[in-house]
Amino acid sequence: MAAHSFTRTPQTVPFVQTAHRRIQTTIPTPGTEAILEQLDRFESRSMHGQLPLVWDRAEDFSVFDSAGNRWIDFTSTIFVANVGHSNPRVTAAIKTMLDKPIFSCYAYGNETRAKYLEKLVNFAGKPFEKAFLLSAGTEATEAALKLMRMQGQKQNKRRRGIICIEGNWHGRTLGAQMMSSNLGQREWIGYQDTDIHHIPFPYPWVLNGLSPEAFLDEGLSKLTAAGIDIAQDICGFMLETFQGWGAVFYPVEFVQSIERICRKNGILLAFDEMQAGFGRTGRAFGFQHYDVTPDLICCGKGMGGGVSLSGVLGRAEIMDLPDVGNMSSTHSANPLVCAAGLAVIEEIESKNLVAETARKGDLLFTALGELQVHYPNRIDKLLGRGLIAAVLFRHPETGEADGAFTSRVAELCMQKGLLVVHTGRESIKIGPPLTITDAALLEGVDVLGEAIAEVAAQ
Numbered sequence: 001m002a003a004h005s006f007t008r009t010p011q012t013v014p015f016v017q018t019a020h021r022r023i024q025t026t027i028p029t030p031g032t033e034a035i036l037e038q039l040d041r042f043e044s045r046s047m048h049g050q051l052p053l054v055w056d057r058a059e060d061f062s063v064f065d066s067a068g069n070r071w072i073d074f075t076s077t078i079f080v081a082n083v084g085h086s087n088p089r090v091t092a093a094i095k096t097m098l099d100k101p102i103f104s105c106y107a108y109g110n111e112t113r114a115k116y117l118e119k120l121v122n123f124a125g126k127p128f129e130k131a132f133l134l135s136a137g138t139e140a141t142e143a144a145l146k147l148m149r150m151q152g153q154k155q156n157k158r159r160r161g162i163i164c165i166e167g168n169w170h171g172r173t174l175g176a177q178m179m180s181s182n183l184g185q186r187e188w189i190g191y192q193d194t195d196i197h198h199i200p201f202p203y204p205w206v207l208n209g210l211s212p213e214a215f216l217d218e219g220l221s222k223l224t225a226a227g228i229d230i231a232q233d234i235c236g237f238m239l240e241t242f243q244g245w246g247a248v249f250y251p252v253e254f255v256q257s258i259e260r261i262c263r264k265n266g267i268l269l270a271f272d273e274m275q276a277g278f279g280r281t282g283r284a285f286g287f288q289h290y291d292v293t294p295d296l297i298c299c300g301k302g303m304g305g306g307v308s309l310s311g312v313l314g315r316a317e318i319m320d321l322p323d324v325g326n327m328s329s330t331h332s333a334n335p336l337v338c339a340a341g342l343a344v345i346e347e348i349e350s351k352n353l354v355a356e357t358a359r360k361g362d363l364l365f366t367a368l369g370e371l372q373v374h375y376p377n378r379i380d381k382l383l384g385r386g387l388i389a390a391v392l393f394r395h396p397e398t399g400e401a402d403g404a405f406t407s408r409v410a411e412l413c414m415q416k417g418l419l420v421v422h423t424g425r426e427s428i429k430i431g432p433p434l435t436i437t438d439a440a441l442l443e444g445v446d447v448l449g450e451a452i453a454e455v456a457a458q
């Protein structure tokens with residue numbers, strides 16, 4: 001998260017009133033500062049750094065504060081509210097459980113849990129046969145790490161190696177941080193698991209005319225030169241479906257080559273679908289863009305429609321590697337989250353949200369493309385697919401990534417009634433609820449354009 005600190009002092013900003021936005025007070029709203037100070041005082045600062053907006057309620061694609069201001073939400077609380085904030089079907093499903101009443105039953109059987117798991121596995125389709133539910137995304141990537149290692153150990157005691165991709169990110173617990181390549185974030189560990197390796201990410205701007213396959217070979221040959229035998233030492237590849245900060249997808253050939261290596265050598269292929277799953281990219285799961293078949297997928301965020309639900313899915317023979325009781329968690333799969341998860345999939349299916357997201361994604365990228373034509377010396381790149389987009393900004397003179405400009409644009413968007421994802425880097429991410437109307441989506445892009453124009457003129 002960004003070190004950038006946004007002003008908490010209420011600013012007088014223009015009044016806004018449209019069908020989707022309302023800004024009728026100073027921004028931040030009076031009272032915001034006191035609540036943020038209370039949080040500063042009693043909560044670890046590691047949670048902080050976002051735009052100074054105190055959410056009071058959120059419905060569908062709108063966020064409201066207690067003063068009645070209303071924002072178009074381009075964040076989905078970082079890609080959680082895929083089916084819309086406080087989705088009525090999800091709310092009703094949770095209420096049914098509360099009224100039963102049942103909150104939790106740990107590993108005892110529960111009808112809703114059984115129904116949900118069947119629905120989830122069918123939603124994911126072949127080759128997925130079983131799932132294991134958890135609460136946080138980082139637990140899901142840790143579980144995949146464990147399953148890949150268990151499979152490797154079953155085949156051959158040497159097979160402990162996991163290959164990950166530089167710049168990818170998988171969560172904040174120990175194994176997840178070791179698989180991530182944010183060196184600063186994993187400094188606290190004090191050592192790196194020598195069997196977790198990283199190869200370079202094939203950013204379009206580093207390929208330098210090299211084919212994606214040759215780029216992969218180059219990355220792998222560095223591992224081989226360091227004494228790693230891919231066929232003997234590696235049990236898994238872990239790929240973030242697209243690289244988060246910039247919604248950067250891999251060239252298809254890169255991922256397909258990895259899949260071929262996995263198949264040839266009995267290596268498991270896992271995708272971290274945290275941001276990409278549940279319709280976000282215009283496919284049910286983001287890996288489908290690469291036309292490959294993973295062995296494991298790690299899901300979370302949009303999976304629960306706003307409640308803490310994550311999970312790993314895979315073939316039965318992999319998912320059943322841990323013995324009875326050796327992969328469970330107290331709060332995982334409780335009836336409340338299972339009811340919510342079931343309602344999320346029903347909502348995606350009944351509203352045809354996967355195809356709708358692909359359609360709206362075309363609208364979004366066309367509108368963003370027009371913005372780029374207006375600001376070619378500011379907007380460096382537009383990346384993403386479906387309803388996940390990243391706008392990368394550069395300095396007009398140096399051409400360098402311009403994080404400061406980006407933060408000012410994000411702040412001005414907030415003052416105008418649009419909430420975007422502030423990454424702390426040179427990118428603004430756009431990921432509205434998949435239920436957003438075309439009109440609100442396009443209005444949001446117009447607001448982004450206004451903000452770019454005003455910050456550029458300052």
Ligand SMILES: Cc1ncc(COP(=O)(O)O)c(C=O)c1O
Pocket residue numbers: 135136137138139141169170171172240244272273274275300301
């Ligand atoms: C790609 C990816 N993997 C893993 C995680 C970790 O998920 P959680 O924050 O739920 O632990 C995130 C969260 O941002 C993510 O974006």
